[in-house]
Amino acid sequence: MKKPLQSALALLGLVLSTAAAAQYVPGQPPAAITPPAQANPFMQYMPVPAAPMVLPIPTLPTLPALPNLSIPGLGFNPLIILGSGQPISNKPYSMRQTIPPEAKRQMMQMMMPFMTNVFRMSMPDAMAWMSHKYKAKPGLTFDEVLESMNLRANKLNFKYVGSNLMWKDFQAVLGDMDAPRIEVHSYCDIKVGRDLLKISPEFLVFLPCRIGIMEDANKDIWVMMLDWDLSWVKGYEAAMGVTPELAQGAIEIRNKMDEIMRAGANGEW
Numbered sequence: 001m002k003k004p005l006q007s008a009l010a011l012l013g014l015v016l017s018t019a020a021a022a023q024y025v026p027g028q029p030p031a032a033i034t035p036p037a038q039a040n041p042f043m044q045y046m047p048v049p050a051a052p053m054v055l056p057i058p059t060l061p062t063l064p065a066l067p068n069l070s071i072p073g074l075g076f077n078p079l080i081i082l083g084s085g086q087p088i089s090n091k092p093y094s095m096r097q098t099i100p101p102e103a104k105r106q107m108m109q110m111m112m113p114f115m116t117n118v119f120r121m122s123m124p125d126a127m128a129w130m131s132h133k134y135k136a137k138p139g140l141t142f143d144e145v146l147e148s149m150n151l152r153a154n155k156l157n158f159k160y161v162g163s164n165l166m167w168k169d170f171q172a173v174l175g176d177m178d179a180p181r182i183e184v185h186s187y188c189d190i191k192v193g194r195d196l197l198k199i200s201p202e203f204l205v206f207l208p209c210r211i212g213i214m215e216d217a218n219k220d221i222w223v224m225m226l227d228w229d230l231s232w233v234k235g236y237e238a239a240m241g242v243t244p245e246l247a248q249g250a251i252e253i254r255n256k257m258d259e260i261m262r263a264g265a266n267g268e269w
Contacts (some may be wrong), residue, residue, distance in 0.1 A: 002061075022233065026211045029239065030041060034090075036046070037056050043059065048157050051261035063229055067239075074230065078245075088132040092198035092199075093197060093198055095130075095202070096178050096200070096202060119226050128228055129227075130226060131224050131225070131226065131227055132224060132227035132229070132261075133222050133223065133225075133256070133261075133264035134223050134224075134262060134264075135220055135221070135222055135224065135265065136220070136221035136223065136264065136265045136266075136267070137265065137266055137267055138220075140221060140267045141221075142181055142213065142215070142221055144267055145213055145221055145264045145267065146183070146185065146213060146264065147264065148263050148264045148266070148267050148268050148269065149185065149213075149223070149260050149261070149263060149264035151163065151263070151264035151268075151269060152259060152260045152264070152268065153187050153260050156189075156256045156260065157189065157253055158187040158188065158189055158209075158256055158257075158260065159187065159188050159189075159190060160185070160187055161186045161187065161188050161208050162185075162186045162187070162208070163184065163185045163186065163188075164183065164184040164185075166182045166183060166184065167179055167180065167181045167182045167183065170182075176254060178212060178229065180215035180216070180217075180219070181213075181214065181215050182212070182213075182214075182215070183212070183213050183214070184210050184211070184212045185210070185211050185213065186208040186209065186210050186211075187208060187209050187210075187211065187257070187260065188207060188208040188209065189209075189252075189253055189256065191200075192249045192252055193207050193208075194251055195245065195249050196249045196250065199243055199245055199246045199249075200246060203246075203250075206226070206228065208255060209225070209257050210225060210226070211225050211261060211264075212224050212225065213222070213264070223261045223264050223265050225257055225261065228254065229252065229254060230247050230250050230254070232243070
């Protein structure tokens with residue numbers, strides 16, 4: 001019995017060693033081997049690490065104990081008022097209680113190892129993921145882009161409520177005459193905005209809706225805004241406390257803002 005078994009093991013070892021040798025080409029370092037194409041489209045937009053990825057186990061600093069912790073390690077439950085343990089009111093414009101800075105800091109510190117170590121994401125990378133933008137057609141001037149945006153906003157009953165001409169402040173305050181033209185323009189849908197604030201007063205931080213226009217390093221003109229696409233949370237609305245009314249209102253605003261941006265980028269009248 002021993003001899004057949006030994007022969008079988010020897011044959012198995014030969015097969016494995018031959019397979020291993022076939023996978024290795026002497027003189028060709030691993031870095032020169034082209035990796036297979038990523039099946040996940042998410043990965044093509046992620047920064048390429050300069051070195052093999054190391055995932056250390058994060059060590060979070062010790063924070064002061066918070067009262068009435070509802071979620072272990074997080075410090076708060078977004079559906080419960082801190083300190084009272086009672087559900088929030090359904091009365092319009094009911095404000096949630098302020099989340100303590102310690103709880104916010106703890107939550108962000110839990111997220112940062114994933115951002116920096118797992119995704120290798122820098123601050124500019126994170127901003128790119130949070131922005132929704134279009135490049136204007138070649139030949140369009142800055143003023144033509146802005147005029148097209150305002151015309152489309154008026155057509156959609158979006159009120160133009162203000163502007164921040166940042167580039168002029170760069171010149172007047174900082175003496176920077178080399179910075180490109182950068183402006184932020186604000187719009188508001190009065191009815192939808194009111195309905196959203198009735199459900200979630202904290203939505204005020206997103207209002208009025210802002211669209212930035214700027215020239216980049218290549219003198220190309222871009223229009224952009226903060227991307228708060230609710231399709232990201234589709235199927236999780238109830239778990240996140242997003243009511244159907246809030247979701248529909250936010251979707252309507254984003255769709256109109258997207259149309260305004262596309263009109264500007266295309267120079268549509």
